[in-house]
Amino acid sequence: xxxxxxxxxxxxxxHDDHAQHGMxxxxxxxxxxxxxxxxxxxxxTYYVDFGALFMPVxxxxxxxxxxxxxSYFMHLKFxxxxxxxCFYAGLFLAVMVYVIALATFKFFAA
Amino acid sequence: xxxxxxxxxxxxxxxxxxxxGLSNNKVAMWxxxxxxxxxxxxxxxxxxxxxxxxxxxxRPGNVFDIPFTSVxxxxxxxxxxxxxxxxxxxxxxxxxxxxxxLTITALLGATFVGGQVYEFTxxxxxxxxxxxxxxxxxxxxxxxxxxxHVTVGIIMLMSLVGIIKRSTIPGDKAEVVELIGLYWHFVDxxxxxxxxxxxxxPA
Amino acid sequence: xxxxxxxxxxxxxxxxxxxxxxxxxxxFKRPVSTTxxxxxxxxxxxxxLGIMYGVMAMFFFIVGGIEAVLIRLQLAAPxxxxxxxxxxxxxxxxxxxxxxxxFVMPMAAAFANYFIPLQIGARDVAFPRMNAFGxxxxxxxxxxxxxxxxxxxxxxxxxxxYAPNSGPIFSPSHGVDFWTLGLQITGIASLTGAxxxxxxxxxxRAPGMSLMKMPVFTWLQLVVQFLLLFAVPVITVxxxxxxxxxxxxxxxxxxxAGADPLLWQHLFWIFGHPEVYILILPSFGIISEVLPVFAxxxxxxxxxxxxxxxxxxxxxxxxxxxxxxxxxLGPVSVAVFSISTMAIAIPTGVKIVNWTLTLWGxxxxxxxxxxxxxxxxxxxxxxxxxGVTHSVAPSDTQQTDTYYIVAHFHYVxxxxxxxxxxxxxxxxxxxxxxxxxxxxxxxxxxxxxxIGMNMTFGPMHILGLQGQPRRMYQWTEARAGEGFFNLAFWxxxxxxxxxxxxxxxxLFIINVVKxxxxxxxxxxxxxxxxxxxxxxxxxxxxxxxxxxxxVHHLDEFFHRKYQQDPVTHEYKQIAxxxxxxADQEAHADKHIHMPSPSYWPIVLAATLPIITTGVIYSIPxxxxxxxxxxxxxxxxxxxxxxxxETDFDPPAAGESTxxxxxxx
Numbered sequence: 001x002x003x004x005x006x007x008x009x010x011x012x013x014x015h016d017d018h019a020q021h022g023m024x025x026x027x028x029x030x031x032x033x034x035x036x037x038x039x040x041x042x043x044x045t046y047y048v049d050f051g052a053l054f055m056p057v058x059x060x061x062x063x064x065x066x067x068x069x070x071s072y073f074m075h076l077k078f079x080x081x082x083x084x085x086c087f088y089a090g091l092f093l094a095v096m097v098y099v100i101a102l103a104t105f106k107f108f109a110a
Numbered sequence: 111x112x113x114x115x116x117x118x119x120x121x122x123x124x125x126x127x128x129x130x131g132l133s134n135n136k137v138a139m140w141x142x143x144x145x146x147x148x149x150x151x152x153x154x155x156x157x158x159x160x161x162x163x164x165x166x167x168x169r170p171g172n173v174f175d176i177p178f179t180s181v182x183x184x185x186x187x188x189x190x191x192x193x194x195x196x197x198x199x200x201x202x203x204x205x206x207x208x209x210x211x212l213t214i215t216a217l218l219g220a221t222f223v224g225g226q227v228y229e230f231t232x233x234x235x236x237x238x239x240x241x242x243x244x245x246x247x248x249x250x251x252x253x254x255x256x257x258x259h260v261t262v263g264i265i266m267l268m269s270l271v272g273i274i275k276r277s278t279i280p281g282d283k284a285e286v287v288e289l290i291g292l293y294w295h296f297v298d299x300x301x302x303x304x305x306x307x308x309x310x311x312p313a
Numbered sequence: 314x315x316x317x318x319x320x321x322x323x324x325x326x327x328x329x330x331x332x333x334x335x336x337x338x339x340x341f342k343r344p345v346s347t348t349x350x351x352x353x354x355x356x357x358x359x360x361x362l363g364i365m366y367g368v369m370a371m372f373f374f375i376v377g378g379i380e381a382v383l384i385r386l387q388l389a390a391p392x393x394x395x396x397x398x399x400x401x402x403x404x405x406x407x408x409x410x411x412x413x414x415x416f417v418m419p420m421a422a423a424f425a426n427y428f429i430p431l432q433i434g435a436r437d438v439a440f441p442r443m444n445a446f447g448x449x450x451x452x453x454x455x456x457x458x459x460x461x462x463x464x465x466x467x468x469x470x471x472x473x474x475y476a477p478n479s480g481p482i483f484s485p486s487h488g489v490d491f492w493t494l495g496l497q498i499t500g501i502a503s504l505t506g507a508x509x510x511x512x513x514x515x516x517x518r519a520p521g522m523s524l525m526k527m528p529v530f531t532w533l534q535l536v537v538q539f540l541l542l543f544a545v546p547v548i549t550v551x552x553x554x555x556x557x558x559x560x561x562x563x564x565x566x567x568x569x570a571g572a573d574p575l576l577w578q579h580l581f582w583i584f585g586h587p588e589v590y591i592l593i594l595p596s597f598g599i600i601s602e603v604l605p606v607f608a609x610x611x612x613x614x615x616x617x618x619x620x621x622x623x624x625x626x627x628x629x630x631x632x633x634x635x636x637x638x639x640x641x642l643g644p645v646s647v648a649v650f651s652i653s654t655m656a657i658a659i660p661t662g663v664k665i666v667n668w669t670l671t672l673w674g675x676x677x678x679x680x681x682x683x684x685x686x687x688x689x690x691x692x693x694x695x696x697x698x699x700g701v702t703h704s705v706a707p708s709d710t711q712q713t714d715t716y717y718i719v720a721h722f723h724y725v726x727x728x729x730x731x732x733x734x735x736x737x738x739x740x741x742x743x744x745x746x747x748x749x750x751x752x753x754x755x756x757x758x759x760x761x762x763x764i765g766m767n768m769t770f771g772p773m774h775i776l777g778l779q780g781q782p783r784r785m786y787q788w789t790e791a792r793a794g795e796g797f798f799n800l801a802f803w804x805x806x807x808x809x810x811x812x813x814x815x816x817x818x819x820l821f822i823i824n825v826v827k828x829x830x831x832x833x834x835x836x837x838x839x840x841x842x843x844x845x846x847x848x849x850x851x852x853x854x855x856x857x858x859x860x861x862x863x864v865h866h867l868d869e870f871f872h873r874k875y876q877q878d879p880v881t882h883e884y885k886q887i888a889x890x891x892x893x894x895a896d897q898e899a900h901a902d903k904h905i906h907m908p909s910p911s912y913w914p915i916v917l918a919a920t921l922p923i924i925t926t927g928v929i930y931s932i933p934x935x936x937x938x939x940x941x942x943x944x945x946x947x948x949x950x951x952x953x954x955x956x957x958e959t960d961f962d963p964p965a966a967g968e969s970t971x972x973x974x975x976x977x
Contacts, residue, residue: 023194023198025195025198028191028194028195028198029191031191032187032188032190032191035187035190036184036187036188039180039183039184039187042305042306042310043176043177043180043310045310046176046177046180046310055311058306058310058311059306061306062302062303062306062307065302066299066302066303069190069295069298069299069302070295070299073190073191073193073194073291073295074291074292074295074296080130080131080132082130082132082137082515083132083136083137083140086137086140086141086143086144087140087143087144087147088144089144089539089543090143090144090145090146090147090148090542090543091144091147093147093148093543093630094147094148094150094151094543095151096630096631097151097547097583097630097633098151098152098154098155100631101155101579101580101583102155102158102159103646104575104579104634104642104643104646105159105573105575107158107159128515128516128517129515129516129517129518129522130515130516132515132516134439134440134512134516137511137512137515137516138439138440138508138509138512141507141508141511141512141542142508144542144543145504145507145508145542145543145545145546146546148543148544148546148547149546149547149549149550152546152547152549152550152551152580153550156550156554156565156576159573159576160565160571160572163570163571163572165564165569165570165571240557240561240562240563241561241562241563241564243564243570243571244564244565244570244571244572247557247563247564247565248565251553251554251557251563265943269947269950273951
């Protein structure tokens with residue numbers, strides 16, 4: 001059964017237009033380790049005093065993790081740009097309107 | 111016979127080509143995820159506005175258990191890895207690998223949800239109810255919506271496992287796994303934001 | 314009446330009919346009727362769904378119109394006794410809610426559903442069952458909201474439902490709950506419809522139809538779907554927060570708990586402003602089709618019309634707080650939104666210029682459709698001008714919450730959106746139903762509506778600037794003032810105008826009935842149109858096109874009928890619509906797959922009002938509804954979108970292969 005499946009999988013790659021994914025399983029595991037390390041760094045802010053760097057570090061790590069998962073795990077970086085448009089348009093509008101709304105509540109005022 | 115079955119699976123969209131060359135279902139899923147940004151953005155903004163408004167009951171600093179939530183956040187993050195491995199297996203037409211990784215993803219997700227339930231129960235016992243304060247209402251609403259999304263994801267994952275085992279899925283198998291994977295990663299990504307903004311950055 | 318050919322198995326067009334009963338997955342045998350009420354109940358055909366959306370929307374137009382007339386009767390005389398204050402509040406809330414969510418949006422959806430696939434040369438939308446689901450959701454949601462009239466009172470907080478009026482203290486009846494939950498249901502329809510139509514337009518265009526060869530109606534509807542996709546989730550959040558407050562005791566808008574009522578306003582208007590572009594852009598799209606046809610000229614500046622539509626869609630996200638100038642935002646926020654609101658007038662102005670230049674130098678034919686299209690240009694411009702005065706924040710502080718605002722939005726919504734829809738009726742009726750609406754009655758319809766509209770809403774500019782506030786259930790002689798601008802006279806004029814307007818709408822209904830009874834059939838291409846939906850039979854066959862056209866031009870259908878002489882540059886007719894259609898039939902595709910009807914859309918849609926009823930009255934009922942919802946989703950997911958090949962029965966030997974299309 002597995003032998004038959006394997007020969008079929010070679011046959012199928014010629015039909016299958018989403019086989020051209022850049023990442024191997026090892027690649028994904030490497031990404032996961034990077035994400036885990038970043039998470040550990042984030043959690044360390046609870047135990048270690050980062051001083052003035054506290055907020056920037058957390059926000060930067062959050063954004064970087066977000067884009068790593070979206071770009072690599074969700075494969076957006078390698079896929080057709082239309083998908084990126086659909087998703088980032090929503091993300092952009094969300095960030096824009098909600099930041100502006102919070103700003104009117106003086107949320108970002110010192 | 112498996113030739114025919116596999117060949118038909120490739121023509122999930124009836125062999126039609128689309129104008130963009132992209133799958134209808136995949137475009138639909140990305141559009142949906144784009145709209146979900148607006149949904150969670152609204153819930154997160156509501157929380158950010160109201161987090162400090164504690165007319166009664168405990169404050170955020172009193173009820174958050176950062177070590178505990180860090181562990182459950184890590185578990186959810188790793189479930190994204192197992193999800194990606196499931197998609198990879200599906201693209202290699204490896205049914206056993208696919209169902210294995212899908213099941214592990216679902217289990218990790220269920221562990222996360224279990225952790226949330228435990229956490230909420232503990233908070234409730236410490237005096238933070240849904241109606242106690244604006245902090246309570248907005249916290250439970252935001253994390254509740256997220257938890258419901260994770261639960262729906264788990265149901266989809268387990269249904270997919272059942273369907274793959276019965277080989278009765280209508281449409282392209284690898285694509286369905288990929289699309290559920292996209293949903294799952296998105297839910298994880300929302301938690302990445304929630305974990306930082308809600309838990310790690312104090313009010 | 315059109316005749317749908319069912320294939321004989323040898324030769325001719327072989328169309329795979331809907332599935333015959335079988336042990337299909339999903340639990341139920343597939344529905345099979347092609348005629349009768351069942352064929353409508355379980356249809357996934359975009360054309361049938363379009364008609365159902367249209368009929369439902371028309372019904373709610375009349376409901377909303379009756380609500381409006383009652384308001385005007387109450388305000389016709391001082392100290393009106395027609396409606397009590399409480400009922401008055403319900404009346405204006407439901408009038409607006411009905412008109413926005415149950416008339417204009419579904420009517421635009423009706424045209425979108427019917428004509429987008431035809432305009433892009435497709436046979437249906439990308440997800441036909443989801444299309445059907447959307448319709449049943451709107452119908453269910455609309456009925457659910459209106460049940461409140463009979464169950465303790467309708468919603469009474471205004472269509473924008475500001476906190477704290479919307480909370481349990483000031484709105485103790487269940488009306489607001491019916492409103493909130495009903496709109497969640499219709500919101501699901503909008504969201505799924507948006508995803509469906511975007512994928513359809515992106516992925517199902519005929520070969521050769523690049524985005525810049527698409528008709529403007531389709532383009533602007535595409536922008537609308539993106540607006541819906543991103544705006545609906547925002548009001549979804551707002552509605553959840555309100556529901557949680559009213560039904561579960563959360564304190565989101567409870568000032569005594571420290572809440573900020575402005576949160577509701579922001580969330581509502583972040584949705585609400587894109588919403589008004591959702592309301593107007595489809596009508597802009599309709600007249601962008603109508604004007605060139607009846608000016609015998611291509612649309613002037615097609616790329617500008619398209620890009621300005623996209624620009625409106627984008628900039629429209631940055632202006633919402635102009636609805637909140639008097640709410641205490643502070644001068645910085647007010648200034649920023651004032652400027653952005655002025656900016657958005659620009660792309661709209663671009664369109665007005667392009668439409669006007671389309672007419673300039675054209676060979677104008679003043680059909681009823683053309684009347685309504687030109688009416689839109691004039692009336693929308695008037696409404697747009699008052700809109701510009703609102704963008705000036707200090708000025709708006711005087712105008713806000715007065716009848717001046719009511720005048721503005723009725724000019725743009727009635728004179729704009731509704732006139733555009735009526736233009737669409739007169740233009741596209743022959744294609745949908747095989748008969749043209751009576752032109753004389755149509756022009757009478759137009760003039761009554763124009764006169765009625767201007768009589769009703771024109772004076773409201775005066776009333777507003779003279780200080781009559783919105784949502785005031787009575788006015789008194791003492792308050793009316795004297796002289797030319799007294800409130801009494803102009804309120805009376807407005808009320809008389811509303812009756813004339815109602816008569817105008819009645820003329821349309823009479824026209825529809827008269828046309829349905831008439832035996833006179835329309836030619837295939839009565840207006841000499843330019844776009845692909847006219848390259849079909851009237852009504853189109855179930856599969857739309859016998860052969861999917863290959864597109865070489867913008868206004869492809871026009872270029873198949875007319876060719877330009879390379880020397881004289883004059884256009885000469887090379888083919889008639891009938892000849893083109895006959896040619897298509899002769900070269901018909903041999904094998905056409907159409908999606909099969911299904912029970913699941915209506916079954917799944919039916920679970921939603923059960924859940925919402927349970928939320929209001931009994932949580933166990935909601936849970937049961939939720940279980941049915943999950944089961945229905947599984948049933949749907951397991952059912953293939955088209956029944957497998959083995960399910961199709963060829964017609965038995967000797968059986969007639971012709972059947973009648975549903976009569977409208």
